[in-house]
Amino acid sequence: MTPAPVSSRPSDPAAPAAAPSPNRPSLAVPPLVGASIAELTDWVKEQGQPAYRGKQLHQWIYQQGARSLEDISVFPKAWRQTMAAVPVGRSQIHYRAVARDKTVKYLLKLSDGQIIETVGIPTAKRLTVCVSSQVGCPMACDFCATGKGGFVRNLTRAEIVDQVLTVQEEFGRRVSNVVFMGMGEPLLNLDAVVGAVRSLNEDVGIGQRNLTISTVGVPGRIPALAAHQLQVTLAVSLHASNQSLRETTIPSAKHYPLTALLDDCRAYVQETGRRVTFEYTLLAQVNDTETHAAELAGLLRGFQSHVNLIPYNPISEVDYRRPSGDRAQDFLEQLEELGIAASIRQTRGLDADAACGQLRASHLEVDSDSSNLAAVD
Numbered sequence: 218m219t220p221a222p223v224s225s226r227p228s229d230p231a232a233p234a235a236a237p238s239p240n241r242p243s244l245a246v247p248p249l250v251g252a253s254i255a256e257l258t259d260w261v262k263e264q265g266q267p268a269y270r271g272k273q274l275h276q277w278i279y280q281q282g283a284r285s286l287e288d289i290s291v292f293p294k295a296w297r298q299t300m301a302a303v304p305v306g307r308s309q310i311h312y313r314a315v316a317r318d319k320t321v322k323y324l325l326k327l328s329d330g331q332i333i334e335t336v337g338i339p340t341a342k343r344l345t346v347c348v349s350s351q352v353g354c355p356m357a358c359d360f361c362a363t364g365k366g367g368f369v370r371n372l373t374r375a376e377i378v379d380q381v382l383t384v385q386e387e388f389g390r391r392v393s394n395v396v397f398m399g400m401g402e403p404l405l406n407l408d409a410v411v412g413a414v415r416s417l418n419e420d421v422g423i424g425q426r427n428l429t430i431s432t433v434g435v436p437g438r439i440p441a442l443a444a445h446q447l448q449v450t451l452a453v454s455l456h457a458s459n460q461s462l463r464e465t466t467i468p469s470a471k472h473y474p475l476t477a478l479l480d481d482c483r484a485y486v487q488e489t490g491r492r493v494t495f496e497y498t499l500l501a502q503v504n505d506t507e508t509h510a511a512e513l514a515g516l517l518r519g520f521q522s523h524v525n526l527i528p529y530n531p532i533s534e535v536d537y538r539r540p541s542g543d544r545a546q547d548f549l550e551q552l553e554e555l556g557i558a559a560s561i562r563q564t565r566g567l568d569a570d571a572a573c574g575q576l577r578a579s580h581l582e583v584d585s586d587s588s589n590l591a592a593v594d
């Protein structure tokens with residue numbers, strides 16, 4: 218019998234690579250961002266390097282922000298030069314828009330030239346990153362700027378993790394929370410999203426409970442996410458208190474009735490032990506009346522959940538209106554009186570651009586019309 222290895226200090230470069238989570242999807246490496254210590258170790262060994270270089274590479278990618286293997290000064294010079302063209306998987310900052318409340322919206326340019334939006338939202342205690350999971354989105358929700366632009370492609374795990382590293386470096390402080398509420402429908406890109414969640418947790422060091430995946434609902438995908446047994450928060454974009462109303466703003470709702478969606482959410486709570494958040498974008502006169510609040514409360518009665526009310530951010534393509542602050546407050550109070558836990562999402566960064574997806578759209582069309590944008594780059 219081989220003796221058990223002597224336990225080594227965490228800083229020991231000869232320490233064995235940490236075992237990856239049992240259900241962490243395996244990654245094609247490179248690009249290197251999004252890879253675990255074990256995957257990086259396998260890769261350096263394939264390149265004829267000693268195993269401990271995997272751990273060094275991991276540290277340089279996730280803690281030092283290396284953008285090229287050439288930057289990694291602890292590696293032998295000759296190897297660094299041979300490997301200079303290996304893609305680490307970092308994007309370029311194409312544009313920054315800084316809001317008065319210090320929220321920063323970034324347009325990031327990917328290796329194929331595609332542009333995505335990422336947002337850094339600071340408070341005294343937290344730094345939250347709103348990440349995109351796709352370039353564009355195929356769901357076409359009527360009030361969503363991204364949906365109006367159509368779908369281009371899924372993001373890779375590297376491209377999702379890169380967004381968080383970019384905001385962390387830009388703000389010079391650790392990211393505490395990540396919400397998958399940028400461009401795209403995360404559950405249509407489940408493998409990359411689950412891989413990114415694992416990497417953000419194990420490689421970047423963010424607690425799973427500080428990660429939120431937001432979905433409008435894709436048949437079969439909430440159970441598929443639940444099977445991964447993550448401790449992330451699931452946020453479901455409800456936006457309506459009944460099926461026919463939901464179909465008017467969310468075309469995909471026709472193929473996924475509210476009853477089936479809510480059954481899947483109940484099963485998710487059962488399987489993961491995590492509460493579900495329901496997002497409800499308030500559209501004046503469309504879904505924000507007393508009747509809607511009462512109907513919503515009826516729909517969610519007895520459900521272990523929390524309702525997050527999002528006052529609509531106007532987009533140019535449609536003429537929905539944002540309800541007044543008083544109306545939003547009344548809707549909230551009515552829900553609470555009916556026993557439903559709820560809150561109003563504070564709108565951040567409204568002066569940097571109107572809504573999610575809007576910055577990218579305006580920038581792709583008229584590059585110089587940035588009257589309400591503070592360009593730093």
Ligand code: SAH
Nearest residue numbers: 361398401402431432433454496529530572
């Ligand atoms: N595809 C995911 C993530 C979308 S963005 C989902 O549908 O959940 C995150 C949230 O912002 C969603 O609830 C989305 O419906 C909402 N949203 C989109 N456009 C909006 C707008 N103009 N005003 C307010 N909320 C909006």
